[in-house]
Every structure is written in structure tokens, then in C-alpha cells.
Amino acid sequence: MPIITPRTLSGFLELLPAPQQQMERFLQVLRETYSLYGFTPLDTPLVESAEILLAKGGGETEKQIYRFSKGDADLALRFDLTVPLAKYVAMHVGELSFPFRRYQIGKVYRGERAQRGRFREFYQADIDIIGDGRLDVANEAEIPSVIYATFTKLGLERFQIRVNNRKILNGFYAILGLSDRAGDIMRTVDKLDKIGAEKVRGLLVDDAALTCEQADEIMRFIAIRGGNAEVLNRLSAWQGRNERFDLGLEELRTVVKYLSAFGVPETHFAVDLTIARGLDYYTGTVYETVMLDHPEIGSICSGGRYDNLAEFYTDRQLPGVGISIGVTRLFYILQEQNLLNPELNTAPADVLILPMTQDLTASGEAATFFRGRGIRTQLYTEQKKFKAKMSYADKLGIPFAAFLGEDEIAAGKISLKDMTTGEQTLLTLDEAAARVRTTLDARAAGKLIRG
């Protein structure tokens, strides 16, 4: 029979069992944390009508989308979780209660040029809060606490949530009489981290054709740094000159005010006036999250406030605020940078039972007993030499081996070997289960990410 060389498509992440266990833990932390904040899980199809997905249309989306037909249906794979959410909320608006808080963790597809660390299939993990007609700014204040809790639970310590407000930016550019060029200016300012202040100023004067005074005022504005109180204080300098600016500043004050109540330490938060995010979408608070020791990675969790989630599917005004984590890319980087805790158990089982008799009855009963106690148990069934069996447990990193021979069966006991310490003890099943549980609980105390 002709053999087809097995391969996985480039840009499609497929993990070996041990890293997959780490990925599962990552996703489980996200599910649990998002749930704690009152977000309900959704699961929408990966395939939608192309007309629905491309309602907004234009730009990179159209080029990157996986689009195909089946019969006479024009279909496509979703490229994010926001468009399917918009469709869902517009469709079910009468059946949902608002504010509607949902999380969704799922794969999305973008046919980007294949490149190391760039994925064509990747997980996004989104939360959004959608209002019907209006949505209080308190929701924008709560979002940093979800970001903080999520990364803290994953084990990340050195990260910072950076926040800006689009009304402040738009108001500021209006004060300078530059409203019509605000988009270009923000795109230029966005390069600050990459090219530095001097070059940004040069581009503002040469390419965006601003006066030196305008460029200088912009540079002064985006250079505002410091503690939250100081930044808010310095922003007051522009207050009273533009209604939108004032409103944005008021919103930013609210976000900052509630940080502590929502459990976000000031060390992990900063106002950053260079952040703009999706120019045609966000209208209020915007968020980015950076790993302080790895600024080259860019933002690992971003989002913001928008005024109209589903304008392409309904006349109903549905404002919202949301954030997204690009899980696959982040996981890949953490793995590459050696930031995943290698001490967490990635074995398929906690105990490997090795029968030392032909008859498997006693071993099967022991397996059933352990499983009844919530211990992940594998019964080793193959006829192999003892050394091969132990090497199997070793390779998989199974923390405990349990031997069951004639002597153990006669004594109603089991020989439990801690594969880490090498210690082997004759124990009743009850004692063995307790020993395994205690040992593993202690070892499982660590978190997924170190850094």
C-alpha cells in the first residue's frame, strides 16, 4: 500500500503529550478565572456564512480568511471571536439579559504568511460585557481586575496592565485642531517603543506635516509618565477645552479610582497615553498588557471599550468592553523562553500499576480503587521485562509505580514506589491512595508560568 508521509500543516500548532498537558492547564486557569468574574461560556461554530463574517469587510481580513463553498453555501472559518459574538448577540438579543457577560475560548483562523511563532490556527480567549443601549463605565474599571487575576493565577508576576482612553486622545487632537489627522498621528505614535521619540517627532513633522509646535505638544503629551495620581494631575492641564477630552479624563479617573477595590495593585497598572488599539473600533478605555522582562513580545492581553458591537446585524445599539488573550502565541513564547514550570506533573497518570501476576484481577481492583479516589491510574497490561515497564513509567514521568505480586495480594497490600525519591513502601490501598494524594497535592502547588 502506498504510504503518505504524515505531516501537520505549517502554522498549525500540534503539541506532544507533555506540553499539551501544560496547555490544558493554561486553558483551565482561563476558564476558571473568567467564570469567577461572572462570565458565562459560549461556544459558537467555527464555520459561518462568509456573508456574516465579512459583513464589515475590507483589509487584511478578506485576504487572510479561509473561505470555501459546500453545495451552494459560501462559507468561511471564523478569524476572531468578536464577529461571531456580534452575530450571536444580534440574533438572540431578545433571549439574553443585559449586561451580557460572556467568555469564549476557541480556535480562529488566519491564512497569514507562515513564520516562526505566527499561527494560522490559534486559540483566542475573550471576555466581553455587552450592554443594551448603554453600559456603565464601571465595567471598564473592572476589566483590569480580570486581567490581573488571570495572569496572577497563571503564575506571571512581572507584568503591567497599561491603560489609555480614546476620548482623551481624540479630545486632545481636537484641541490641537488635528481631528482629521488623528488616525495617522496615532499610528505614528504607536511606533514609539520601536523607533524612539526622536524619530516619532521627525515623522510627525515630515510625514504628517505637523508644525513643530504641534509635534512638540504631542511629544510632551505622550511623555506623561508616573504614578496614577501624577498622570491624572498632569492631564488636567488640558481640561475644560474639549468636552470629549473631559469625558475621557473623567472615565480614566473612574478606572483608576476603583483599581484598589478590584484588587489591582498599583505596581501592575499604568496609564500610558501612547496606546490607541484598533482605530476604527474602540471609543473609550483601551488596554494592553506587557511582560516587563519581555517587552519584545508586545501586548499579551488587549482590548477596550466600543460603542457598537453588532452594527452590521442590528439597529440596536450594543456598547461593550472586552479583552482578548492570544493563547497559542503566548503559550508558544512561554515555551520558547523556558518560562513554563517544569515541575508540574505532565504525566498521563499519577499511578502506574504494574501487575506481577498472570491474572490481572487484583491489579484491576487496585486500579478501580484508586480511580474511585480521584487518582489518575493506568494499569500496565503488556508482557514486558520489568526494566521495560519501569522505563515506561520513567519516560512518561508518572510519579508513582505500584507493584502487585503474590506477596502483596496475600497481604492485602501494594508496594508503592515514589519515582521521584525512589522510596518504596508496602501499604494498604487506603494508605497508598492517601500517600499519593498528599504527595501530589504538595507538588502541584506551583503555578504554570515562572516569571
Place this chain on the structure above:
Amino acid sequence: MPIITPRTLSGFLELLPAPQQQMERFLQVLRETYSLYGFTPLDTPLVESAEILLAKGGGETEKQIYRFSKGDADLALRFDLTVPLAKYVAMHVGELSFPFRRYQIGKVYRGERAQRGRFREFYQADIDIIGDGRLDVANEAEIPSVIYATFTKLGLERFQIRVNNRKILNGFYAILGLSDRAGDIMRTVDKLDKIGAEKVRGLLVDDAALTCEQADEIMRFIAIRGGNAEVLNRLSAWQGRNERFDLGLEELRTVVKYLSAFGVPETHFAVDLTIARGLDYYTGTVYETVMLDHPEIGSICSGGRYDNLAEFYTDRQLPGVGISIGVTRLFYILQEQNLLNPELNTAPADVLILPMTQDLTASGEAATFFRGRGIRTQLYTEQKKFKAKMSYADKLGIPFAAFLGEDEIAAGKISLKDMTTGEQTLLTLDEAAARVRTTLDARAAGKLIRG
């Protein structure tokens, strides 16, 4: 702006939040149970090269597959989890340890004719044990215990695991000199439940052109029923006449022998000689699982032993045994039949905090406190009348509302209202968290399925 009517493709299940919570619980039980049995989770791409997915080719698969191109790549959506597993194991054979036990829960795609209860996108939940070169029959004996544990944890009580062995069938037809017609005969016998014994016999004589004696012997054979011991005993009548039959009978004896050690009660197990499953694939034990009160649903968990998982991708012999649950279809039927326990909490949060002051600091702190205790908490942020806020909690089925006004804040307490009993109590945050936890734990004791 032109509005596009939001819609979801026919054959693609998209649940409202409350049933989605039930579905999440379903998937979580599967993940936990499969893990208990030492299966490691895998997550392979939904998109693969069409050449890989269609290596076997032929039949319904080619017609139903979603196939498309992107650039010059010929791609397709996976139609099951077995082919991706075969590819994965063949690709990584040097990096895996055998027996390799994996579970995978994921969506698969089949462009079937749209029909009520038929899905084009649906979850499969598979486990497989793959051997390198050989795999002991003990693994076939262990599979019923996974099936039993899974459905029992889901809450199903009235179900039965039905088992047959393909070697027994093939050996039996060889004894009758009907090896070359065994496929046709098995397809006819498979109709027994639908058309009855008399019609099956008629078809065997008329269509399959068997003699009356052959047809009668087949009818006697498939009519064998009773307890395990009795069935095995009656099967011995054919023993010693065909090597394959004898081997199959020996395997069946092993499966039956270990049932009790693996915790499967005899009430939930039966040998059923009419079961054949995928004719060109399975070679040993085969499994079906039926809901006793809903035979019309057919098998809810099926699978079996196969000799060669990845013959299209490698010369290496990789025998295995596996089962699959068609999750989406089963969930849909359980929902339709009203068999999902309505008492389980499907709300997005356990507690809804209703601030009765303008300033949200105290309410935010209370939310942070509850979340720190693992209680899913939502802060109600909108300016609405009290009645509207209560109706929000009601509609979502949130079990507790917590009011925080000037009086509560001054007293350092919170008014906790149990939405089920209507009882409202002034409590410290500590007391409130404990009350919520105790109450919800008691109410969460129920299982997902009733039946």
C-alpha cells in the same frame, strides 16, 4: 448601513447560555473521567491536508468532507478524530511511549444532508489505546469500565454496554463456509432491531442466497442471550472447529472475566452477538452502549479493537482499541427528551452584588473578596430601578443577591438574599461567603443527566 440578517448555519449547534453551561459540565465530566483512566489529552488541528484526511478515501467520507484550497494548499476539515490520531502517532512514533493512551474531545465536520438532530459540526469525545506491534487483550477488558464510569458520572443509570468479538463472528461464518459473504450477512443481521428476526431470516435466504439450514443456524447463533456465563457456555458449542472463533471466544472470556475487577456491574453489560460495527476496520472486541429506556436513539458510545491504526502513514504495525461518544447528538437528544437535570446551576454567577450607593468601592471590594473565595461573582453596574435589577438576577437564575447600602457599609456587613428561599440575612463577608458555598455545594450534588 445595510443590515445583514444574523443567522447560524443549519446543522451547526449554537446554544443559549444556560444550556451551554450544561454542555460545559458534560465536557468537563468527560475530561475528568478520561483523565482518571490515564488517558492524556490531545488537541490536533481542525484543518489538515486533504491528502492526509482522504488517504483511506472512498465512500461517504469523500462526499461529506469540507474540502477547500488556500493558495496552492489542498485542505479539508477533519471528519473524525481517528484519522488525525493515526497521522499524529505515525508522525511522532519515536517520541511517544507505548501503550499510548490519549483522549481527544473536539469538533468534527460532515456535510450531511441537514435534518433535525443531524449535525454538520459536532463534538466527538474519543479515547484510544495504541500499542506498538502488539497490544494485550486486557486493554479490551478495561474499556467497558471507562464507558461505565463516564455515563455513571454523567448521571445516567439505565444503560447497557453491549459487547461482541469480530473474531467470533468471522470464525462462525467460516465454520458455515460463508467467509466470502460474511460482510453482507453482518449488514443484514445488523437490521435485526429494526425489522425483526423473521424478516432478517427472509433476507438471508432470498437476498444473500443462503440455504435454510445456514439461515437457521445464523438465527440460532444471534439469538443467544442471557447472563455472561450462559452466553459463553452456549458459544462453546462451536469451539474447536475454527482457530479464529476459538481465539475470539478466549478474548471474550477475558473481557467478561475482568468486568467485576474493573467495577462494571453485570446489570450494565451484555454479550450481544448481533453487533458488528465498522466492517473493514475492527478485528476483535466491539462495543455499543444503549440507553435502555431509549433504544430508538441507538448506540451512544461505540468502538472496538483494530489491528492497524495508521497503515496509510507508516509501515509500523499499530494495533489499538478505542471508543467514541458523539457528544453533540447525545446532548441534543438528552435536551429534547428533557433528561437534563434542571436543578443544576446554569447561571453565569453565584452571587450578584447590587450596589445601593453611588460609589462602588465597597461593592467592588465585596466582589473581590467573594472571588478570592472561589465564588463566581458579578457586580451589577447599571443605573436601573431596583425591580429591574432583581428581575435580572431572576432571569439569569443567579442563586444569591447581595445588597450593599450605607447601612451595610457602616456595619461592615452585606445583606445576602437567597433567591430560591427568599430569605435575606445581614452577614459579614466571611459569613456570606460560607453561606453561599454551603448552599451551592448542597444544590450541586445532583448529576447532569436524569435517567
